[in-house]
Amino acid sequence: MITLTEENYIKAIYHLGNNGEETVNTNAIAEVMQTKASSVTDMIKKLSEKKYANYKKYQGVTLTKDGRFVAVNIIRKHRLWEVFLVEKLNFSWDEVHEVAEHLEHIKSEKLINQLDAFLEFPKHDPHGDPIPDKEGNFQHIEKIVLAKAEIGAVYKCVGVDDTSSSFLKYLDSNNIGLGTIIKIKHKEPYDNSIKIELKDSEIVVSQNVAKNLYLKKV
Amino acid sequence: MITLTEENYIKAIYHLGNNGEETVNTNAIAEVMQTKASSVTDMIKKLSEKKYANYKKYQGVTLTKDGRFVAVNIIRKHRLWEVFLVEKLNFSWDEVHEVAEHLEHIKSEKLINQLDAFLEFPKHDPHGDPIPDKEGNFQHIEKIVLAKAEIGAVYKCVGVDDTSSSFLKYLDSNNIGLGTIIKIKHKEPYDNSIKIELKDSEIVVSQNVAKNLYLKKV
DNA sequence: AAATATTTTTAGACTAACCTAAAAATATTT
DNA sequence: AAATATTTTTAGGTTAGTCTAAAAATATTT
Known part of the structure; x- marks a missing residue:
């Protein structure tokens, strides 16, 4: 049996190691795990004994195949619950994370697969992150940050980095959401603000915004 | 903060004490809590310190008002999740209990109230048990057990005592579910079996069945 | 390359929830 | 009411996950 705490460590290692690919050091884990x-x-040793992690003293830690599978499954559950909360229970996209942190640990294959079906097999969560399927596979969309977009090109909004309530509300008030199509009109070198064209408007967004909004070329 | 284990003890005391009304003894709790x-x-002492229970050495335990409120809230969550599982995720009524045992501990007011609204404020769970509202109030329907029904009278099935998978499957296979209307045809004194009339059939059920099916006069 | 700083590990201790075994209180039989 | 049985509590110990403080390893600076 895997404990709740073990699951949370595995998830942290997965995210810190760039989806389970890189070695993660102890202090980084300590910070995100508070x-x-x-x-x-202590925990890394235990995960290592249980074959979820590869560990050599002083050399940091990576996840094993088993460990990555655990991580991806928790992420699948987390993101499916987020979709449920937003689409069915009218949560806004900035309120879902905390509750999903708890729901992600409920262990029932049937529950999560039926939930997946009920939501009609969504491919992305409300922040634009991909949802792994039953087998743990998910497509990695190559998203870029608005700040690095090309002038003249057309993009679709696919995610955010900052999930703070104030940022998400700002986007809402400017009619920017997931799936919104934008065209890059102008980049102002003076303050790195960017002028973008929306469906029926043209707006200028600050550097802050440009750094936190993810796009995909269309 | 209240821990998961504390919540489970409180729930056990509530149920064993006939909805928090009677004194519960230590061994009974030990049995249901495995x-x-x-x-x-040890745990009763802790609950007593935290003002969830009234405890006198060797005299058993009762819940305080706070303790009862905790219990009713967990029951509200448990039963709402059961409705969700059956109505939205196509679980059958014998599969829901275990998963709901976990879901009932998720702590989010908004989650549970939105779920309640999403399900259109159900009054009963899939086994016919009443669902408390936000304030912890719930109506007690005066149900009787089939074994004590009157010959010739017509009843609606409103609940079960035994929630074992085998019993629920037996009911399904005989087309008996919540809301099913039945008429009492005959009580056999020899073995206490009862002949009942259903929509398009007449069947004889054993004493065992008669003791575990709840009815309400229509 | 020596000195200093940082990171990581070890050692020993704490709490929550559990255990076993024995003692104490209560209940039941004779 | 004395003897016996049952229930409940106490005493002392275990495990998972945490902590602090000190030691060991690694990394960085001079």
């Missing part, structure tokens, strides 16, 4: 490095060392 | 009496004593 705990002390010594506790992390 | 643990030892000494562990129960």
Whole structure:
């Protein structure tokens, strides 16, 4: 059996290691887990014994295949619940994360697969992140940040980095959401603001915004 | 903060004490919690310190008002999730209990109230048990057990006592579910079996069945 | 390459929830 | 009411996950 705490460590290692690809160091885990490095060392040892992680003293940690599978499954559950909360229970996209952190640990194959079907097999969560399927596969869309978009090109909004309530509300008030099509009109070198064209308007967004909005070329 | 284990003990005390009304003894709790009496004593002391329970050594335990409120809230969550699982995710009524045991511990006011609204404020769970509202109030329907029904009278099935998978499957296979209308044809004194009339059939059910099916006069 | 700084690990201790075994209180039989 | 049985509590110990403080390894600066 895998405990709730173990699951959370595995998830943290997965995210910190760029989807389970890179080695993660102890202090980084301690920070996201809000705990002390010594506790992390203890847990890494346990995960290593249980074959979820590869660990060599002082050399950081990576996930095993089993560990990655656990991580991807938790992420699948987290993102499906987020879709449920937004689409069915009228949560706004900035309210879902905390509740989903708890729901993601409910262990029932049937529950999550039926939920997936009920939601009609969504491919992305409300923040634009991809949802792994039953087998743990998911397509990685190559998104770029608005700040690095090309002038003249047309893009679709596919996600955000900052999920703060204020940012998401700002986007809502400017009619920018997931799927919104925009065209890059002008980049102002002075303050790195960007003029973009929307369906029926043209707006200028600050550098801050440009750094936190993800796009995909269309 | 209240822990998951504390919540489960409170729920057990509530149910064992006939909805928080009667005194519950240590061994009974140990049995339903699948643990030892000494562990129960430890926990009761803790619940008592936290003002969820009234405890006097060797005299058993009752819930305080706070304790009852916690219990009713967990029951509200449990039953709402059961409705969700059956109505939206196509679980059958014998599959829901275990998953709901986990879902009932998710702590989010908004989640549960929105779920309630999404399900259109159901009054009963899939087994016919009443669902408390936000304030913890719920109406107690005066149900009787089939074994005590009057010959010739017409009833509606409103609940079950035994929620085992085998019993629920037996009912399904005989086309008996919540809301099914039945008429009492005959009571056999020899073995206490009962002949009942359904929509398009007449069947004889054993004493066992008669003791576990709840009815309401129509 | 030596000195210093940082990171990581070890050692020993804490809490929540559990256990076993024995003692104490209560209940039941004779 | 004395003897016996049952229930409940206490005492002391275990495990998972956490902590602090000190030691060890690694990395960085001079």
